[in-house]
Amino acid sequence: MPKRIQPLSDVQVKNAKPKDKEFKLVDGFGLHLLVTPSGGKLWRFQYRFNGKQKLLSFGAYPAVTLADARQRREDAKKQLANSIDPGEVKKAQKSATVAEDENSFEVVAREWHGKFSGQWTPGHAATIMDRLTRDVFPWIGAKPVSEVRPLDLLSILRRVEGRGALETAHRIRTICGQVLRYATATGRAERDFAADLRGALPPVREKHHAALIDPKEVAELLRAIEGFKGTFHVKCALKLAPMLFVRPGELRQMEWSELDLDNAQWDIPAEKMKMKIPHIVPLAKQAVEILRELQPLTGYGRYVFPCHRSPLRPMTNNAVNAALRRMGYTSDEMTGHGFRAMARTILDEVLQVRPDYIEHQLAHAVKDPNGRAYNRTAHLAERRKMMQQWADYLDGLKMGAKVIPLKRAV
Secondary structure, eight states: OOOOOOOOOHHHHHHHHOOSEEEEEEEEEEEEEEEEEOOOOEEEEEEETTTEEEEEEEEEESSHHHHHHHHHHHHHHHHHHOOHHHHHHHHHHHHHHHHHHHHHHHHHHHHHHHHHHGOOOOOOOOHHHHIIIIIIIIHHHTTTTGOOOOHHHHHHHHHHHHHHHHHHHHHHHHHHHHHHHOOOEEEEOOOOOGGGGGTSSSSEEEEOOOOOSSSSHHHHHHHHTTTTOSSSHHHHHHHHHHHHHOOOHHTTOOBBBGTTTTEEEEEEEEGGGGTOOOOEEEEEHHHHHHHHHHHHHHHSSBSSSEEEEEEEESSSSHHHHHHHHTTTOOTTTSSSSSHHHHHHHHHHHHSOOOHHHHHHTOOOBBOOTTSBBTTTTHHHHHHHHHHHHHHHHHHHHHHHHHOOOOOOOO
């Protein structure tokens, strides 16, 4: 009779010491512990399938205990009894796990972002990734995109809504929908479940950007900017914001390569503009002086107003608004976007500038009497005069010149 193999004990497994060569401690029914010269203790299961000898790994001791290894042996024996190769089952499970990791919501979202971000402005691309990184990935980033359902998305949106950012919640729903539609198109999701959440959030009430339009209040604001105690490049941005009255995103993403200070002109490329049309901003002599003063500080890099954490990125969306808050202006009184309303109102009602010159400088969709859109150089000479007149007017307000009241106040 063949010698009966005695099953291993926990003590034997624990006390097994390495030797010069690897050796086996047999437990029986195909299971053994392989002890390596380096001290590793590896569970192995030997079996035959379709006439071939095979070996299956069950993991390493002590992470996999003797009892765990025996249970895995019994599971493998049941598969063999049903003509199933346990080695192939393990390979399939491993492949499925890898596929899940490769098709997680975060992986697919980053792939989508990389594919389409070239069509967006740099600021818009950064904003989308910031929203995903802060509000979405921590909650469903690791989840397979095929398993994301409306309740998963709704919990994210409710969390954002709960902190008072309703408009951001709406935008995140849209972003998640775009990711899921991309996943569907590439065969990794069933459909866009974000579409089921239409109407789940309260509508955003349209509100105008707060702005100061009374010349007396504007004069006080300009003097407050002159006394601003923050970083120099943010102070320069604050001084240029009323003078240039571009959109906040256009100002913060200003690049030195776009500026021609000798000819007093800023050429903004189409991809940075809301209307996707190139735009010219004539620079008054005061604006040129501010930029020349700033150039030794940031002129070595790409951005005129770099982020304080990384010169490779422009300053944050909130930099100008945060500076206004430090000066004591609430969000109901003045915003970075409000400089546009300020200029539009005072140029029209106080300085009596032709409205079409103003609208074109605001980069609005202005059309001529025949319905054709003006090109970027339309009325450029007149706009140069207007921008210098506006800068001189602001200087006068700051210095305490007599204020002409708005027509509407008469």
